[in-house]
Amino acid sequence: MDLFGTAGIRGDVDSHVTPELALAVGGAVADAIADDALAAEGTLTPEIVVARDGRVTGPALADAIAAGAAAGGARIRRAGMLPTPALAFASRGRYGIAVTASHNPPHDNGIKLFRDGVEFDRDAEDAVGTRVADGVGSADWDRWTDPESVAVLAEYREAVAAYARQFGAPLDGLRIAVDCGNGMASLATPAVLADLGAEVVTLNGNVDGHFPGRGSKPTPETLSDLRAFVADANQGVEDPGRPDVDGGFAFGIGHDGDADRIVIVDADGAIVHEDTVLAILAERYTRTSEAADPVVVTTPNASGRIDERVREAGGRVERVRLGALHEGIAAVREAAERTAADREATDRDEIDDTEVAFAAEPWKHTHTRFGGWIDGVCSAAVLARLVAAEGLDALRAPVTERPYRKVNVDCPDERKASTMSRLETALPEAFPEADVSTAHGVRLEFPDASWVLVRPSGTEPYVRLYAESDDVDALVAEARSVVRTAVESV
Amino acid sequence: MDLFGTAGIRGDVDSHVTPELALAVGGAVADAIADDALAAEGTLTPEIVVARDGRVTGPALADAIAAGAAAGGARIRRAGMLPTPALAFASRGRYGIAVTASHNPPHDNGIKLFRDGVEFDRDAEDAVGTRVADGVGSADWDRWTDPESVAVLAEYREAVAAYARQFGAPLDGLRIAVDCGNGMASLATPAVLADLGAEVVTLNGNVDGHFPGRGSKPTPETLSDLRAFVADANQGVEDPGRPDVDGGFAFGIGHDGDADRIVIVDADGAIVHEDTVLAILAERYTRTSEAADPVVVTTPNASGRIDERVREAGGRVERVRLGALHEGIAAVREAAERTAADREATDRDEIDDTEVAFAAEPWKHTHTRFGGWIDGVCSAAVLARLVAAEGLDALRAPVTERPYRKVNVDCPDERKASTMSRLETALPEAFPEADVSTAHGVRLEFPDASWVLVRPSGTEPYVRLYAESDDVDALVAEARSVVRTAVESV
């Protein structure tokens, strides 16, 4: 089995993410550092910050990682419990290992690797994966190190607050309900919002690796307590959450176990669609870009409403496979550098400088001006400042939320490749008015911002079809017919 | 000004509980230990455990105390953030200093002193107060110590859970809402209840010394979020909080900043009267006593319903001044020892052995079989087990809640003493059917469990009159008339 899935190393601590594996990964990272196999551009300190989320199995796994890495000769700084974005923040200029399974159930855990604030790309993962598979012994005895501790949290919280103050307006007592889900957000989001001036009431703000309050994954169901709490508090309150009004909450925030994800609940207790939250941030970041060519990176499953708002703000959208925002950011930047180099070579005058203004998949936002990692705490802070300035309703107003549908079409595994190949021509032929992208499945975008995405499932005998349109039923029917034909004809 | 008020050393960090005072108190305690001025019966380790609650000013004050005490020659163990009852637990066999202002506002802080698990009595407070007033230099340089750290929390939580398992029934998924008030309960109550099998949802479970979620004092107003949360969740649920039922909470728990106080909220979101909670526990502890003479210690302002339940269970009630439960416990035990000695001397056969089965003032419970300190976490655990066994309604049913009234009668400070002296005869004369106690003001108990307490206010020009009775208006009118006559006639 491949060590790194789409979510990094993650799984049951009994059978997959064992202390033995953690020891091996720690050793492999140290060995790869010693071999310069992870060398990013520029020079990094050969030091690894190790942190964990609040899971019960975190301390032992973090000890095992530290043991492996210290025996591998890398300098170790133990940072205790941290939100994953805070560990990423601390990994700038060096390396970071987070022991976290994000929103997985409590019996799972995982290992996420960072280099200079950014998750390992595939090459770096391969460098580690190969070493884990082959086994690397320890370093020579006199290169073993003695791990030291480091305090990260205060500096991270201050940095997030300072960053967010560039946007929106002071919170001035704005009331916000935050469901920390017994996870790492407890250590950051309430304190950051309070630092920005909010009055925060938390649900499940005690760290507990059993996630007793609700599941660690924030969904409409697991957030039912938060939704009811906000809705009930706001009953009969005219402009809830304003500090000069008695009671009520301007909005609610839900996080996952390690605080990279964020869900927004409106004053009625309804969940704001994740693509809408993404579109709001994407538009703001595009608008505030000083670059001639602001780019928002997102994933194929993200709604066309993002493209609408980004274009409206004068930017463009690039899509990258799920779980690979960091690679998308790097790709856009590299392309921009190549273009700049080309233009310089051809002596053309105008050079549109490019900025990756924002990168996000649904629920997971990389605030590229703050850092190259997914950061739900930062999202909470920035959104709170925007809500304080404009109100949540006003932020949502320009975002068109069209009906959405997700459909499976039967397709045996062995026919998937040829089906997708056939669809690359069949779908454009069937929908000639659409723009076509075949980078991650086949994605069609229509002039009215409708879109269709067709992808093979990675695990089941289906081809999946996603569509969003004012007339989604018609669009799905037509696209499904094309897909079925393709499946049968191969 | 007297260093120790009824709440120990407590006040504003700017003018009263300053780092300089903390340094001096640390030094005074160490000096008193070195002088054997605090010697309890038996020998204590000359070691001080120092902890703090989550207040912003706690770390600096705890450092100052440690500095003073270490320069005074006492061994120091730093325990970081702890609920006050956990610090008391850790002080068994040694000394403890808690930096806490309990439920005071966030700009206050305070210092609470413990000896072998029990708050300092007045003699011990005097030994410290005198030294602070006189100033004590440091110990000889080579007796200064180097503070070490100690981990207390896990052991305390296990001990509470183990103790509570003696009562009631397993929680088996019982759903409980806990409002930790951003205080120290966050570190203990949810984890202990979860360990006992509950499903816990917390409000304000993130530790924050600004107490952003609500005031640090649990009152009907500050608990409004909790009350609404429980009430709303239980709407339409038949037997809320049962694990086999969808949603709802069996009851709610509110704590103060350092987790010595507890407030219970019922399934309708109403606060259960503090005297009723006290009566429920008092009855259980009396009933489970193996002693022939079980005693419950409480304070003069506590309701007669406690006496009713304790008598029903075969015990008796003793009252002690507010804030002095630990002294009341000691007094009852000493009296029992004297009686036993007398009887032995007179060779009488029957000796009714005495147990202080419970000691409590409203909201503050000392579980004497667990330890000699006030412990809201322990209350939460024991009450949860009782609710799991019998249901909250059934627990409340036998407790009669009579109407209660509190009234001020004008009385210049200079007349207070003579007024109270006159009332010691006037009130018994006016209410000949009542039992009279003049230990802490004048308290009358009537055969139907009605009662009246008259006390001079310590800070304002009033005599205060408390009454509880089925016909409370008539009782108050009559007693007030006697009090007024007394005030005027002196």
Added chain:
Amino acid sequence: MDLFGTAGIRGDVDSHVTPELALAVGGAVADAIADDALAAEGTLTPEIVVARDGRVTGPALADAIAAGAAAGGARIRRAGMLPTPALAFASRGRYGIAVTASHNPPHDNGIKLFRDGVEFDRDAEDAVGTRVADGVGSADWDRWTDPESVAVLAEYREAVAAYARQFGAPLDGLRIAVDCGNGMASLATPAVLADLGAEVVTLNGNVDGHFPGRGSKPTPETLSDLRAFVADANQGVEDPGRPDVDGGFAFGIGHDGDADRIVIVDADGAIVHEDTVLAILAERYTRTSEAADPVVVTTPNASGRIDERVREAGGRVERVRLGALHEGIAAVREAAERTAADREATDRDEIDDTEVAFAAEPWKHTHTRFGGWIDGVCSAAVLARLVAAEGLDALRAPVTERPYRKVNVDCPDERKASTMSRLETALPEAFPEADVSTAHGVRLEFPDASWVLVRPSGTEPYVRLYAESDDVDALVAEARSVVRTAVESV
């Protein structure tokens, strides 16, 4: 290969004592505790104190052990760097794991297991060894623990000093030179001696896992700096080391890397024979025993001078195989209990109560009244008090040091068993005046305190012959002849 050698788990960190092995041992110990497979008499807290000596590879190995044991469900207390005897001290009432290779070279490390202050016996080692061999998975995820830290050193040092004050006289400025060998003794012996009143000058008192100052094993060669330092300082000083005299040292002390061993250097810089040191302590402990039957446990290679001094003091000596003092102590105690039970059964009046007054092999002393572990720091403290009272020369005077010889006789491995079997009769026949013991090889003791021990080598094609006698050449010649005959005749 057997996991546990005579020195416990010990070897090169590259090939034998790897982080993987440490992880597995930690898990195995936790699993054995959970299975009650290590249950000593009485109940132990299921908690493991983990410490390490100052070796470079210690931190990583200790992390790995903690990871394994925490994932195995045992409570962990990390104690940082400690002398092995201090870890043993801290393991009383619970379990202890020391990461140490004692006097081995710096590229080695090892793992020593303790239970209630005593090294694991063979049954307990087997319980761990089997689990390491078979592999034990981790505990269920919700039983994993979070290691806490604990401070041991101050308490240990105070306990040693308090214990030593029972013997000899106050040090009153006695000057002592201590060569800590860059090991753990640095953290204890100088401070304990200073606490007892000595003026201590240290060599190699900085902890350094490379053992730069000298090898970690104290030998005449590695102690040459210490010996020269003491001898030179004492040149021309009449009564060196006395506080009222200018300069010089009363004696010198050398320790190994983890402070279980001790070597004594006299005022002339000569090493005091290890058996003489042992005899001095054995005599004192025997003399101060309040038991009717004081016993000293030692090993077969230890000199007859010990027996002389112990008998002189009214006690007896029992021998046990090398590296198994703890088992010898247990055996003597069990035998005494059986005897006592027998006598009670037969209703005899007089019962000679037995005390293991001391247990030691050369350089390694178990002060049984202090605790059941080998403790070089305690030896330093007790010996210093004895020297202060009587002077080192006076302590040595009654001990007769006879010439000693160690000889190898060729003997193929396959003949060893029958040779030894034959010698069990041949040697007694050849030396009819000797007392014979065949428990650990064949040992003959003569009326004039001469002795011979014949044992097969465990690793080489020899039978080894040890002898000590005023006329050692004659004794060796005669015994060797008997041995050769036995080898040839089988």
Added chain:
Amino acid sequence: MDLFGTAGIRGDVDSHVTPELALAVGGAVADAIADDALAAEGTLTPEIVVARDGRVTGPALADAIAAGAAAGGARIRRAGMLPTPALAFASRGRYGIAVTASHNPPHDNGIKLFRDGVEFDRDAEDAVGTRVADGVGSADWDRWTDPESVAVLAEYREAVAAYARQFGAPLDGLRIAVDCGNGMASLATPAVLADLGAEVVTLNGNVDGHFPGRGSKPTPETLSDLRAFVADANQGVEDPGRPDVDGGFAFGIGHDGDADRIVIVDADGAIVHEDTVLAILAERYTRTSEAADPVVVTTPNASGRIDERVREAGGRVERVRLGALHEGIAAVREAAERTAADREATDRDEIDDTEVAFAAEPWKHTHTRFGGWIDGVCSAAVLARLVAAEGLDALRAPVTERPYRKVNVDCPDERKASTMSRLETALPEAFPEADVSTAHGVRLEFPDASWVLVRPSGTEPYVRLYAESDDVDALVAEARSVVRTAVESV
């Protein structure tokens, strides 16, 4: 009394450097930071690193400082025990407070303040002194901070070793004896030298705040153990300390309690004169300067042999009052900047750029290219590399050591000012061939490198006369006569 003496804040912990004073100083520094009263050029992080040396009273004083500074609103990083130069290193970019009394006796302690790696100058000391005198309250409660810990030692040791590698040659097993004096050097010098390849044997390398091994001040007397140890080890060894030779030490090193001072002992056990050590380093630093105008800063009491070597190497010497090297460095740099500005203004071509290549007073060296603090560990490392390259004898050879004399001339306090004023003309008149400096007393330098310094004593009724010359008796006689005349004629 002035808070800051020439040695900063230093004195008895009973009467002067009390916990109360430490609390006040911590508060004053934090207040001064908050008021921008310490603002250096550029912006510093408002964060204070607090460390202590190994004195018994250090932990309590450091706690008190942390308490005061945290209550004053400054961010605190506790660094535990550190050599003072390591604390200075850690204070770069921020502030630092060292709890140390350097070489004072154990019942003393002190407080040294650093800003961006440099000791506070008089303005900064005044900003603190005024606040301590006036009393500053704590900051508003919500600005109090929570001190965090930080690990400094490993990074410091690596930095020193990396810096030293620029000089001399690899140590390759060079044998060095280091007497750490039970102080902070134990934590750094042996490890740094070992890292550079030396074989180090330490005396008094165990940290002990009682300084049991010798006084904390390294003098010929307190270093007698070290001197004898080196001399004895080298007896009969031809080229001692060379790794290919059996035994012996190339040289010895002695430090004071906090490792800012260094004393060098040669292979014969003799102390190398402090001015000679200074001259060796000064010459090397001057020679390796890339500036056109290399400057060495030293103090008036330092020998002319320094000037000789520096001039020989192409540089110049500037003198500054004792205890104020950091101010001298700043003054030279400011002067150079002014000169550069002038020259730019006058459009002259040649600008001799100036470098403070080294700054030192006897025993105390500021390696200006490494950092602006006095650093005995760095001296040890650089000197060891120089010795490895050239041998100690070769380093000393070019330094001429002339006879030295120090004489007191009676002079009542009230006549000191006028006497010194008169000597400013009388001495130059008497010695017309000398260069004269009147910046710190009257200092005459003669063409043959002889010199005389005349200064009033700060504490006694003397004028002091220092002289160094091949014919020192004659020079002293003549100068004394001039001084006496001046005293009598006023």
